[in-house]
Amino acid sequence: MKKSERINQMLRFINQKQHFTLKDLMAEFQVSKRTALRDIASLEEIGAPIYAEYGRYGGYRLLNQIQLPPISFNSQEIHALYFAMQALRSFTNLPFQVSFRSIHEKFINELSEIQKQDLERIRNRVSFRHTEQIKESKHLETLLMAAVKNIIIKITYQKGHQRRSRTIHPIAIYSMKGYWYCQAYDMCKKAYRVFRCDRILSAELTDIQPLVELSEMTIQNVHSFWKPSEKAVPFKCHISQAGIEKFQQEHYPSMRLINETEQTYLVGSYEPNELDFIVKYLAGFGKSIKIIEPVLLKESLREYYRDMMENI
Template sequence: MKKSERINQMLRFINQKQHFTLQDLMHEFQISKRTALRDIASLEEMGAPIYAEYGRYGGYRLLNQMPLPPISFNSQEIYALYFAMQALRSFSNLPFQVSFRSIHEKFINELSESQRQDIERMQNRVSFRHTEQIRDSTHLEILLMASVKNIILKIDYQKAHQKSTRNIQPISIYSMKGYWYCQAYDMHKKAYRVFRCDRITSAELTNIQPLEELNEITIQNAHSIWKPSEQAVQFKCLISPAGVEQFQQEHYPSMKLIHETENTYIIGWYEPNEVDFIIKYLAGFGRSIKIIEPIILKEKLRQYYRDLLDDI
């Protein structure tokens, strides 16, 4: 990191901490004690109101916050931001209804001429391919903010030809294969569920008391809270190495991979009303899997293939 860039970041760092030590700077910026002392001197020359505190708990203190310079990015950071923005191309809906075009135009307009030329050349050398969003999801913002603020929503949910009204406590939202999904706690069923966001036809805030234990759940650990009901059916499938790669690309909270001796298996569970879903999911693996148990699941998969052949 160049010194000018490090000084800029250091100013933001101490502006936030107010009180800091040489060790703080050395650890945060991976610099030596000598470099940290030189950087403090540079900050003082810039007018930063820093004074030293001596004694056992000494260090440095910023007398008052300083106006910070505008955030600037080096060329590598600009290219990284450009690559990250390409993910937005796939979505006609995003939380807060921000369009890719408006972000892209603002981003390009702030670049220098040489950086703009590099980006244009990059567009002709790199191909970004995504799964296009299949259906509009108009309530992403309220779903996301309800999960952040721990608020229960009243939603209307349309699935096939059935419409239901539910109270849910959203936990997180995510996108996969062209659809947005919301992980939530269904207050009526008293169970965790995944809702396809495009099937949520309305969403409104309620005054229902939320479950406080959901506060600390994040999208990283949300899968761990999914529990089978008493009626859930356990299943186990032998899976090939090629199937393992496919599983890693798409799987659900109710299933995982295990290794026994020299073989790999998918194990998991499904609710009785999800049998059609699990059959279609397993059928997508083709010859990469072999159902071990239950036998009824194996028979249903065979019947699924027979029905496909009859339709040809």
């Protein structure tokens, strides 16, 4: 990192911390003690009101907040931001969609002509190929903000020809294979559920008190809330390395990989009404899996393949 860039970032760092030490600067910016001392001197030269505190618990203190200069980006950072924004273009729906368009426009307008030409050359050399969003999801922003602010909402959910009212506590949203999904806790069924966002026809905020244990829930541990019903059917499949890689690309909270006698297995469970879903999911693995149990799942997959052959 150039010294000018480091000093700019250091200004923002100390403005936020107010009190800091040489070790803080050395760790944050990966510089030596000598460089950190020179940088502090440079900060003082440009007018940063830094006061040195001596003693066992000494360090440096900012006497008052600094009026920071506008944020500037180097060429690598500009390219990274451009790539990130292009990755979102395949979605017709995004949380804060209008704000995203505005940010993209402001980002481009703030660039110099040379930077714009540079990005244009990148656009002509890089292909951003993403799974296009299949169906519109109108309530993404409501779902996301309900998850962030721990607000329980009432939704109208359509599955097939049925429309049902559900009261849920959204935990997180994510996108996969052209669809948006909402991970939530169903307050009526008292169970973890995943809802396809395009099937949510309405979403209204409520005054219902949220569950305390959900307040600190993150997308990393949300699957711990999933529990199979008493009617759930366990399954087990032997899986090859190719299958493991596919599993890592797409899997659900009802399944996991285990190792037994130096072999890897895909295990999990499915609800009786999810048989067609699990058959289609496993069919996507082709020869990379072999169903061990149950027999019904094995026979259903064979029937699925026979139906496919008849349509060829």
